[in-house]
Amino acid sequence: MSFSSDVKTELTGLIPSACCTKAEAFGMLIFGRAFSLSEISLMTEIQAVAEHYSTSIRDLTGVTPELTCSKAGNYKINIPTRAERLKILEYFGYTGKEITLRVNLSNLEQTNDDCCSKAFLRGAFLVCGSVTDPQKDYHIEFSVTKAKLCEDLMQIIGDLGLRCKKIIRSNSYVVYAKEAESIEDYIGTMGANNAFLEVMQTRAMKDIKNQINRRSNFESANLSRSIEAGLKQVAIIEEILSKIKLSDMTKDLSELCSLRLENPDISLDELGKMMNPELSRSAVSRRFKKLEKIAAELKTR
Numbered sequence: 001m002s003f004s005s006d007v008k009t010e011l012t013g014l015i016p017s018a019c020c021t022k023a024e025a026f027g028m029l030i031f032g033r034a035f036s037l038s039e040i041s042l043m044t045e046i047q048a049v050a051e052h053y054s055t056s057i058r059d060l061t062g063v064t065p066e067l068t069c070s071k072a073g074n075y076k077i078n079i080p081t082r083a084e085r086l087k088i089l090e091y092f093g094y095t096g097k098e099i100t101l102r103v104n105l106s107n108l109e110q111t112n113d114d115c116c117s118k119a120f121l122r123g124a125f126l127v128c129g130s131v132t133d134p135q136k137d138y139h140i141e142f143s144v145t146k147a148k149l150c151e152d153l154m155q156i157i158g159d160l161g162l163r164c165k166k167i168i169r170s171n172s173y174v175v176y177a178k179e180a181e182s183i184e185d186y187i188g189t190m191g192a193n194n195a196f197l198e199v200m201q202t203r204a205m206k207d208i209k210n211q212i213n214r215r216s217n218f219e220s221a222n223l224s225r226s227i228e229a230g231l232k233q234v235a236i237i238e239e240i241l242s243k244i245k246l247s248d249m250t251k252d253l254s255e256l257c258s259l260r261l262e263n264p265d266i267s268l269d270e271l272g273k274m275m276n277p278e279l280s281r282s283a284v285s286r287r288f289k290k291l292e293k294i295a296a297e298l299k300t301r
């Protein structure tokens with residue numbers, strides 16, 4: 001099972017309070033495949049969602065939906081008669097004659113903890129939502145076929161304090177969020193606590209891995225800086241040696257020059273230890289300063 005179906009299956013197992021049961025069912029119905037006098041239906045690959053949709057409609061309105069499953073494992077839930085469809089529409093405050101379908105907010109009770117808005121979002125997610133496995137990516141979306149319904153959904157999402165964006169993708173309005181924190185917020189708001197913990201743990205693990213990567217990038221950056229410095233010194237020495245002979249230099253400088261030419265990639269510390277007598281890092285550095293000065297003087301001659 002995908003992460004998305006895990007989340008959905010977890011959500012169908014919640015036991016909402018009475019007010020929220022209606023709000024959740026309403027979310028499933030209005031964002032399902034069809035919600036009109038000519039058709040009320042849902043298509044889903046997830047058995048738990050199919051059953052939850054049917055049971056909610058039956059418990060609330062007394063109408064028993066028709067549930068079929070194709071060989072490929074696609075569930076279709078359908079309300080067979082017009083009279084039954086009208087009964088469901090009326091239960092949620094619709095006549096079936098609406099020109100533009102909008103979210104009837106009277107189905108969502110205004111409570112302090114926004115329980116019904118959260119339940120409504122949960123219902124919407126069950127039928128038109130999906131969430132990517134946090135191991136791969138952070139992405140949650142709701143795919144809505146009607147522009148006005150998409151607007152209403154975005155309004156409710158915003159009122160819940162969640163962030164979202166919208167894109168149009170092949171005749172659908174897609175409401176989505178991408179940041180890890182947002183995915184956690186959505187999943188937490190909808191009430192999928194197990195999935196919430198899973199996303200949080202995955203994020204924590206990713207953060208640790210990133211930190212380790214950043215550190216080793218930093219170390220290799222340091223390493224390449226010292227190689228770069230070494231190569232620069234080699235260039236200076238070669239420049240000097242194009243004008244004067246190594247044997248014409250003082251002993252301490254000539255020794256350093258030949259050691260550097262033989263070991264272009266080692267650090268100043270290591271270079272100092274190879275000198276006879278041994279030199280500190282800063283002493284080596286001072287000698288390179290001297291060499292730089294010589295090179296500069298030779299240039300002006």
Ligand SMILES: [Zn+2]
Nearest residue numbers: 019020115116
């Ligand atoms: Zn409620």
